[in-house]
Amino acid sequence: MRNGVALVAVFGALFGFAMFLSRSIGRTLREMALRARELASGASAKPGVPKGPREVRDVLFALEEMGARCRKIEATMLSEADMMAVRLNRQESQLGAALNNMTQALCMLDGQKRLVLSNEVFSRYFGEVAPGTPARAFLTDPSLTLPLRENEMATDLLEVGGAVMEVKRRGMLAKGLLITFEDITEKQRISRRLEHVAGHDGLTDLPNRKNFAEVLDQRLAKGRDGLLVAVVDIRGFKSINDTHGHPVGDAILKECGNRLVRIAGPKATVSRLGGNEFAVVLPGVRGTGDADAFAGALVASFDSPFDVESRRIEARGSVGTVHIAAGQRMTSLGADIVLQNCDLALYQAKQEAGSAYRRFKPAMREKLQRRREMELDLQKALDEGQFELFYQPFIDTERRRVSGFEALLRWQHPVSGMISPAVFIPLAEETGLIERLGKWALEAACHEASKWPEDLTISVNLSAVQFKSPTLVEDVRGALAASGLAPRRLQIEVTESLFLDEGDRVLSILKEFRRLGLTISMDDFGTGYSSLGYLSRFPFDKIKIDQSFVRDMGRAENIAIVRSIIGLSRALNMSVIAEGIETPEQMQILYSEGCREMQGYLFSKPRPSSDLAKMLMEVANQWRSDFPSLAADKSMAAA
Ligand code: C2E
Ligand code: MG
Ligand code: MG
Numbered sequence: 001m002r003n004g005v006a007l008v009a010v011f012g013a014l015f016g017f018a019m020f021l022s023r024s025i026g027r028t029l030r031e032m033a034l035r036a037r038e039l040a041s042g043a044s045a046k047p048g049v050p051k052g053p054r055e056v057r058d059v060l061f062a063l064e065e066m067g068a069r070c071r072k073i074e075a076t077m078l079s080e081a082d083m084m085a086v087r088l089n090r091q092e093s094q095l096g097a098a099l100n101n102m103t104q105a106l107c108m109l110d111g112q113k114r115l116v117l118s119n120e121v122f123s124r125y126f127g128e129v130a131p132g133t134p135a136r137a138f139l140t141d142p143s144l145t146l147p148l149r150e151n152e153m154a155t156d157l158l159e160v161g162g163a164v165m166e167v168k169r170r171g172m173l174a175k176g177l178l179i180t181f182e183d184i185t186e187k188q189r190i191s192r193r194l195e196h197v198a199g200h201d202g203l204t205d206l207p208n209r210k211n212f213a214e215v216l217d218q219r220l221a222k223g224r225d226g227l228l229v230a231v232v233d234i235r236g237f238k239s240i241n242d243t244h245g246h247p248v249g250d251a252i253l254k255e256c257g258n259r260l261v262r263i264a265g266p267k268a269t270v271s272r273l274g275g276n277e278f279a280v281v282l283p284g285v286r287g288t289g290d291a292d293a294f295a296g297a298l299v300a301s302f303d304s305p306f307d308v309e310s311r312r313i314e315a316r317g318s319v320g321t322v323h324i325a326a327g328q329r330m331t332s333l334g335a336d337i338v339l340q341n342c343d344l345a346l347y348q349a350k351q352e353a354g355s356a357y358r359r360f361k362p363a364m365r366e367k368l369q370r371r372r373e374m375e376l377d378l379q380k381a382l383d384e385g386q387f388e389l390f391y392q393p394f395i396d397t398e399r400r401r402v403s404g405f406e407a408l409l410r411w412q413h414p415v416s417g418m419i420s421p422a423v424f425i426p427l428a429e430e431t432g433l434i435e436r437l438g439k440w441a442l443e444a445a446c447h448e449a450s451k452w453p454e455d456l457t458i459s460v461n462l463s464a465v466q467f468k469s470p471t472l473v474e475d476v477r478g479a480l481a482a483s484g485l486a487p488r489r490l491q492i493e494v495t496e497s498l499f500l501d502e503g504d505r506v507l508s509i510l511k512e513f514r515r516l517g518l519t520i521s522m523d524d525f526g527t528g529y530s531s532l533g534y535l536s537r538f539p540f541d542k543i544k545i546d547q548s549f550v551r552d553m554g555r556a557e558n559i560a561i562v563r564s565i566i567g568l569s570r571a572l573n574m575s576v577i578a579e580g581i582e583t584p585e586q587m588q589i590l591y592s593e594g595c596r597e598m599q600g601y602l603f604s605k606p607r608p609s610s611d612l613a614k615m616l617m618e619v620a621n622q623w624r625s626d627f628p629s630l631a632a633d634k635s636m637a638a639a
Helices: 001-041 055-101 119-126 183-197 208-222 237-244 247-265 288-300 333-350 364-384 421-431 434-449 464-468 470-483 505-518 534-536 549-550 558-571 584-593 611-623 634-638
Strands: 106-108 116-119 151-158 163-171 177-183 229-232 269-274 275-281 306-309 311-313 317-325 354-360 387-396 399-411 418-419 455-459 488-496 518-526 544-546 575-578
Touching: 001 177, 106 119, 116 119, 119 177, 119 421, 151 275, 208 229, 208 269, 208 275, 208 333, 208 488, 229 247, 229 288, 237 247, 237 311, 237 418, 247 269, 247 275, 247 311, 247 575, 275 364, 288 306, 288 354, 317 333, 333 364, 364 387, 364 399, 364 421, 364 434, 399 421, 399 434, 399 549, 399 611, 421 434, 434 455, 434 464, 434 470, 470 488, 470 505, 505 518, 505 534, 518 549, 518 575, 518 634, 544 558, 549 558, 558 575, 558 584
Parallel strands: 317 354, 399 455, 455 488, 488 518, 518 544, 544 575
Antiparallel strands: 106 116, 106 177, 151 163, 163 177, 229 275, 229 317, 269 275, 306 311, 387 399, 399 418
8 A cells, every 4th residue: 555655655746756757847848849941931030038947958059050151152142043043144155156157057966867956047058957956957968967976077068058068977975966168168168269270271171280299190090092292382482472461362262272171172181381382181082093184283373373461363383292102001110200201302303493293202301311411511511621712713805815814612521522513512501601611712812813914804603502601701801801912803703593582681781892893794694583673783793694695506496595695784784704714616705705704614624723833834835736726716816
């Protein structure tokens, strides 16, 4: 019983304690829970000091601080979110502007080949396409939607409404595709134009040398049938340009190109190699007969004059060809060699008067090789002093004595022996060595003549090429000064070719010579271009009748020419000399026609300076022994 009461008392005490706990802690806990809920809902904490035990209050304070921190973080996050939203908006509109301002059309497809986005340019070419539309609805070419690995690129061409598009595709994540379309119609047109300009001559619009060489290389590589390659040169084009002006020259070049294209036909390629040179390659030319016939037709294209600016201008053409027979193509034969061979043939053709053509033969190359070797030898000869001057007398038939000598170059080649100036002078002219060689001859001749009796003159040949030298007048003055030779004893011999180019410059140099006191003689008269205009523009002292007229004096025409040259020289108050006299008959005819000064093997061949005294003596004896009968001849006596 006592135990029961005690148990009740214990339970009662426990209940009372529990009640006390629930009343004192429970309220505080509830308040904490309430505060925590308020914090969680974002409401600000109630002001005031929380009630309850210290620990509980600490927790409540901590909760409050946490709440304040959370609100701060929330506020910061909200403001950042606002900023990001603004930035995102801006970026979106920038992206939109960029997309729509692109010159290319752009579209993005997802992995199912449906449109994700596109720009305005895209709608211009493909119409308004809604996102989600399958690509096949607007891209008819299925190859353009073929999947690509991520970042893999592919480029294709597409024609849309007459425009040429360059399509660039790039693989994206999840089999998506980014495709751009660029209208390259204009770009293509410009690049084609540039390509054309780079490969064509601006004046004639014909393929240029580089382009022609490519075409020729292709033809040489593939064709099995015969091939003809021709190089065409307009002769005397420089003087046409100088006389009529460059616009006329240009018009002739254009017309010449047109004529060649017409003659060569559609299978051929005609090119302007540069300057006044054209080239033609014609396939299907079987034999050399056909090749020559075609070359002849090219030459004949110059038969009719060129009508430019109401002027009729005559021009002639030279043609050098290379014929490659069917099956004879060597793999090593390239355009450069073929064109070189054409040039060699052309060089031969140009040696002929008027229009001409020549077909390449291997001997021409050998000749070129020899010329190259000689060119090197020539240089060496100048350095080593292998040149010498020979002297040939001029005979004054009236006074029966030598009036002077012509200095003629000789080359004592250590291996080949004596080489004729007819061979090496043209070579020296082509290589420019004539300037040094001519100066040497001039100085040596003046030096030699300064040792002779006062009444003997010395005649020195000057090449037309020497007149291009800016120091020519100075060189002559220097040679006279160094030798002490009186200028009146020096005679200069020039040929008609001198007046082909730069007539005015030549005239001013000749006048300068005249001022120095020299005499000037026109050599080989009648063989050159014989435009008599220069004779009236510059009064020569002497005309030399060319030996070709003298050689065949039996022909009436030659006598007529000789007679007219003598008449002309009298009319223009010039003296006259005939060269190449080999027989007493020639001498007699010339004398009877009124020619008094003569030169030729009949009197003496050109000989070294050491023979000079001998020559003078021999000529004097000749009159006594060989010519007395001639001298007594009626015609000579009458003259
Ligand atoms: P050219 O000035 O007309 O000289 C006359 C040429 O005819 C010389 O030939 C001479 O030897 C030759 N000859 C003279 N009389 C007769 C004859 O009766 N019969 C024949 N068959 N020939 C005769 P060469 O010495 O061979 O000279 C040839 C050409 O070389 C010269 O023709 C001249 O144009 C040029 N030449 C010679 N020396 C010089 C020079 O120092 N400077 C320049 N620029 N040219 C020169
Ligand atoms: Mg001469
Ligand atoms: Mg001559």
